[in-house]
């Protein structure tokens with residue numbers, strides 16, 4: 001249905017009125033597949049008045065059509081407040097506004113891909129602002145670092161959805177009515193319809209106009225049309241038929257489901273949560289707030305929502321490509337063996353977590369998002385006591401797992417110790433004498449560290465990034481840049497710090513994984529709604545909604561003349577095929593060879 | 606998970622061969638266009654002068670037609686065919702314009718077009734070689750051949766060529782030949798020069814059956830949009846030409862006589878775009894489902910997701926435009942073109958220059 005203005009959308013579907021929404025005057029062309037408005041002129045002046053017309057007139061010309069469409073262009077009505085509101089509402093729910101808002105939405109979504117976004121990468125945003133001290137704050141004020149929850153982006157899509165609701169509600173009512181009402185009156189001049197054909201039944205066949213119409217009605221009905229026979233007892237009976245109501249149903253379903261998607265997304269955002277945790281082999285994670293490294297709750301999150309299941313990482317293995325020369329060392333497989341305990345006291349269960357294959361436990365999904373090495377170290381203070389013992393997570397920065405690592409030992413006595421540096425799984429000495437990583441597997445693991453002592457600042461109570469060491473106020477003991485050189489530790493080695501500050505040993509190596517826990521209660525609804533939307537879209541785009549009218553009359557020479565015309569509502573390129581089909585059906589029924597030369601040259605369509 | 610590198614090298618070789626064969630086909634189509642323009646220029650000039658003469662008469666006939674519409678007739682003879690139908694069908698397009706564009710139906714006519722035939726047969730040959738190359742690549746890698754930029758490009762080009770050849774069996778779309786085969790050539794060149802990647806296994810993030818579903822549907826949808834892009838560009842050219850013809854000027858671009866009228870291009874493009882849009886909607890949904898499986902959220906406004914969304918909205922806009930007064934025709938064609946440019950951007954620029962979760966370009 002080609003709706004054009006708000007007014008037309010609200011108009012009852014009587015099918016017989018000329019559609020004033022003029023057709024586009026673009027490019028000096030006219031749409032070949034005409035829609036109902038073309039039939040209008042004929043219907044309006046009364047149906048079944050008797051004439052199977054010669055129709056020597058050319059159809060309404062383009063010129064007059066233009067004039068008509070010009071008339072209902074926007075003219076501000078001099079109405080009161082209510083009138084004004086109605087006017088605004090009509091404008092908002094018009095096709096033109098919908099189109100404008102859609103295009104605006106497309107444009108508005110773009111900046112989010114050009115600038116770093118807070119929700120996905122806050123660090124990059126800070127970096128950007130630092131690098132662009134002038135524009136940065138401006139962009140920040142314009143919410144360009146948080147496009148998808150910005151005021152302007154929200155305004156566009158909310159307006160669009162208000163427009164959508166304003167569009168869908170009246171259309172649904174209108175369509176419900178259309179589905180209950182009878183097919184529209186028979187246009188006076190069927191020949192005006194976009195598809196038209198006529199045939200003459202020989203007198204010998206014994207078909208009267210009224211029996212022809214009854215039979216035509218039956219045949220149309222069988223083809224899925226709803227039919228209505230009129231002027232039964234006159235000399236010019238006719239049948240009106242319509243099919244394809246599901247097209248509009250599909251369209252409405254599609255648009256309504258879009259609203260459903262939006263609501264489901266909103267619900268998911270409000271009641272869902274997500275959190276991250278790194279797990280070294282052997283570690284257990286318990287799904288409580290304190291169990292997470294970081295946690296992002298929705299607005300309406302309640303901590304009672306968390307199901308206290310626990311999962312332990314038993315083993316994590318990575319397979320690298322060892323066959324292909326070109327892709328040597330590319331990861332092929334990550335497999336995490338987990339022990340899952342659904343609730344405290346429940347029977348533990350072995351499960352495998354892989355990329356693209358999350359665990360689902362306690363209403364959440366657990367995803368494998370990252371991995372790396374956690375060297376096991378022992379740090380002793382100057383007094384010889386163990387200050388830290390255990391795995392330390394290192395952050396890989398390339399495909400050979402060159403990883404940065406920070407070790408903090410606040411318990412070291414007499415002074416606290418801190419280490420910054422690199423972990424390299426397979427260390428080789430490059431041409432320039434520097435140690436580099438050459439393979440992701442731990443073939444020759446090394447720790448390359450700088451060491452510091454002093455107050456690490458952990459006692460102040462301020463939260464600190466465990467992956468960074470603030471060296472301000474610390475005294476450096478040694479370092480790779482210094483003449484003394486840094487610490488180079490191979491597996492199982494121990495290094496004694498200068499000035500008797502203590503020692504560090506590299507005892508072993510474990511892997512760790514980064515998991516992400518998600519709970520999104522809106523997810524299923526989003527899937528349902530979007531699947532239904534897709535169904536509706538297919539119905540809407542590929543079902544042909546069409547009307548057909550058949551009229552019969554007796555010729556003076558005893559033949560029964562039958563003519564019929566078809567009209568598409570909306571885009572329907574198979575209308576001519578339908579005409580041919582009807583012609584074939586009627587022909588077979590009434591035993592005429594398809595002899596009558598067709599009335600026009602529409603075969604060339 | 607064995608990778609057969611020898612077979613991979615054969616695949617590369619075949620790909621080059623296919624590209625060269627396409628080049629010949631491209632020349633064939635170009636020759637067809639060029640040769641037609643010579644013979645057709647004369648026709649156009651005649652048409653233009655005829656149009657000048659006709660314009661005066663058509664005004665008169667419009668008035669007469671208007672009067673005729675008022676008249677009542679009860680004659681039964683009208684059953685065989687009212688004369689107004691001819692006027693309506695042709696309305697907005699004078700006879701001389703229809704003479705100067707290809708037949709509306711885009712069916713084959715008896716006309717001999719040697720160059721075009723050569724173009725089609727060589728395209729078919731190139732397609733076979735191309736298919737062999739893509740299959741060899743898939744077999745060499747032991748997986749679907751669309752896991753990195755090189756493979757998206759080469760497989761995408763194969764689908765474009767395949768859909769074009771398939772459509773040619775039903776409709777005479779040879780006028781699209783230069784355009785479509787040109788695009789296929791560009792895609793193959795981009796792949797072999799811009800993103801050469803040796804065969805390899807998939808990284809774990811891509812090891813999912815969603816790769817098969819999501820990407821293949823995306824590639825098919827993009828191929829359909831490639832066709833409609835070509836049609837929309839031609840539509841814009843053709844409608845300018847029609848306007849010139851209608852105004853009685855010599856329109857130039859005589860090769861466009863091989864091309865159907867703007868309106869027919871628009872209608873066919875719409876039909877294809879409707880299918881493309883459904884497939885793109887599916888791509889978007891499948892991508893979201895996959896994202897949910899791999900990263901734990903179905904939508905995260907990752908760069909790639911943003912652009913997939915933008916493309917979807919632009920084509921939704923296109924479908925709306927076709928139902929909005931004043932927005933069909935030229936403007937709808939522009940929307941279709943913009944949508945396609947977004948696809949190119951999403952593929953070429955976003956994959957290469959933007960960082961995001963979808964960093965699988967293999968560069």
Ligand code: HEM
Nearest residue numbers: 001002003093094095098163164167251540570921924928
């Ligand atoms: C949320 C944004 C929207 C999207 C993504 C969207 C998308 C679409 C699509 C893809 C179609 C073509 C398929 C079909 O016929 O069902 C369509 C058709 C249609 N839409 Fe929307 N739409 C949106 C909002 C609106 C709004 C706000 C209105 C009301 C003004 C509207 C009114 C229509 C109408 C009347 C049609 C039928 C056009 C025809 O007959 O060809 N849509 N829409």
